[in-house]
Amino acid sequence: MMKIKSRFKDYTVEFVDSLEEWEILAEVADTFFVIDRKVYGLYQDKLPQLPQERLFLMEADENKKNMDTVLAICEEMTGMAAKRNTHLVSMGGGIVQDITGFVAANLYRGIRWTFYPTTLLASCDSCIGGKSSLNYKGFKNLLGSFYPPDVIRIYPQFFHTLSPIDYCSGLGEVVKFNVIAGEDGIERIEHDIDSILTHDYDKLQQYIDTSLMFKKKFIEEDEFDKGVRILLNFAHTFGHAFEVSSSYGIPHGSAVALGMVAANYVSVKRGFIAESYAKKIEAVCHKILTNIDMQSEWFDKEVIISAIRKDKKQTNKDITAVLIQKDHSLGVYRDVTVEEVIESVDYISGIVLGVR
Numbered sequence: 318m319m320k321i322k323s324r325f326k327d328y329t330v331e332f333v334d335s336l337e338e339w340e341i342l343a344e345v346a347d348t349f350f351v352i353d354r355k356v357y358g359l360y361q362d363k364l365p366q367l368p369q370e371r372l373f374l375m376e377a378d379e380n381k382k383n384m385d386t387v388l389a390i391c392e393e394m395t396g397m398a399a400k401r402n403t404h405l406v407s408m409g410g411g412i413v414q415d416i417t418g419f420v421a422a423n424l425y426r427g428i429r430w431t432f433y434p435t436t437l438l439a440s441c442d443s444c445i446g447g448k449s450s451l452n453y454k455g456f457k458n459l460l461g462s463f464y465p466p467d468v469i470r471i472y473p474q475f476f477h478t479l480s481p482i483d484y485c486s487g488l489g490e491v492v493k494f495n496v497i498a499g500e501d502g503i504e505r506i507e508h509d510i511d512s513i514l515t516h517d518y519d520k521l522q523q524y525i526d527t528s529l530m531f532k533k534k535f536i537e538e539d540e541f542d543k544g545v546r547i548l549l550n551f552a553h554t555f556g557h558a559f560e561v562s563s564s565y566g567i568p569h570g571s572a573v574a575l576g577m578v579a580a581n582y583v584s585v586k587r588g589f590i591a592e593s594y595a596k597k598i599e600a601v602c603h604k605i606l607t608n609i610d611m612q613s614e615w616f617d618k619e620v621i622i623s624a625i626r627k628d629k630k631q632t633n634k635d636i637t638a639v640l641i642q643k644d645h646s647l648g649v650y651r652d653v654t655v656e657e658v659i660e661s662v663d664y665i666s667g668i669v670l671g672v673r
């Protein structure tokens with residue numbers, strides 16, 4: 318069991334090998350369930366009968382990651398007698414997490430929340446750290462708060478039904494953590510990526526563990542994203558832009574993998590890292606991107622620049638990005654130019670469209 322320290326409450330992450338505990342959860346009248354509709358369909362036979370009046374099924378769709386869905390859930394939850402004692406139990410990927418984290422933080426100024434991540438991305442990365450984000454007026458993740466679950470329960474059997482695209486998207490964040498860890502991390506993932514891609518779950522579980530342990534250090538030191546935690550945004554300046562420019566055809570973790578290649582292009586150009594080092598990372602990223610049918614219009618430079626400018630972390634004329642520096646550590650650079658972005662997008666589109 319992993320314990321995470323937080324200003325709100327300390328919380329735990331545990332692997333479980335069955336969903337039997339749901340029998341008990343279903344019997345407690347104070348519990349309200351929010352579940353990804355697709356996951357519910359796939360795993361209904363492993364779950365007890367859940368009372369309809371305490372169950373909300375939601376589509377995991379970026380267009381539903383908004384205030385309307387939050388309010389629809391609150392509408393049902395405020396009808397419960399338990400009020401502030403309500404226990405919210407949610408099951409799904411990052412979208413269900415973002416929505417239910419927002420509800421848990423705000424309904425009655427904070428209620429008990431247990432989260433069962435069902436995607437690799439949510440299990441290895443987003444489930445800890447306490448961020449919740451909603452899309453607003455065409456802006457990605459513009460509204461949000463910090464509020465962690467009380468308990469996170471990871472049931473790795475869920476990964477069996479993930480589409481290859483969603484499985485690889487989760488691997489994007491796993492690769493990111495290993496790249497941030499430096500040369501040893503890159504060599505480790507380079508060595509293991511093929512077995513993870515063929516669903517070696519023992520190996521995968523180790524990588525989930527090490528990813529969470531790695532993230533834990535950053536969020537415990539800087540829970541509210543004012544200092545070192547910003548470094549975890551490595552690859553996300555470009556990554557968010559690729560998500561938006563592809564209208565989410567490139568899912569989050571895969572966009573992060575592309576974002577790593579883009580950021581490293583700038584690092585090579587600036588003489589921070591050797592081209593051979595960037596190529597090593599690129600080769601691993603390439604392996605997890607082959608499932609996506611990349612479209613040339615997703616790499617429209619104007620759309621990408623405008624998406625970067627809309628990102629909440631961009632406060633300057635020049636662009637802010639986290640880059641790998643000379644000693645292979647990470648640094649925040651607030652002087653990335655539009656020209657550098659354009660060149661790196663050219664480079665990326667050359668690779669991903671060329672290999673189709």
Ligand SMILES: NC(=O)c1ccc[n+]([C@@H]2O[C@H](COP(=O)([O-])OP(=O)(O)OC[C@H]3O[C@@H](n4cnc5c(N)ncnc54)[C@H](O)[C@@H]3O)[C@@H](O)[C@H]2O)c1
Pocket residue numbers: 353354355356359377378379382409410411412413414415435436437438439442443444446447448449450458475476477478479480483486568569570
């Ligand atoms: N709050 C954070 O810290 C944080 C961090 C990273 C990403 N995010 C957000 O997370 C979202 C992406 O989340 P995600 O990649 O976990 O996936 P998701 O929630 O977008 O789900 C992706 C797809 O997988 C399906 N699915 C989920 N579990 C499944 C399973 N076990 N078997 C079969 N299908 C399953 C969903 O129905 C959906 O179709 C983005 O909105 C991103 O912005 C949040």
Ligand SMILES: [Zn+2]
Pocket residue numbers: 490553569573
């Ligand atoms: Zn991410």
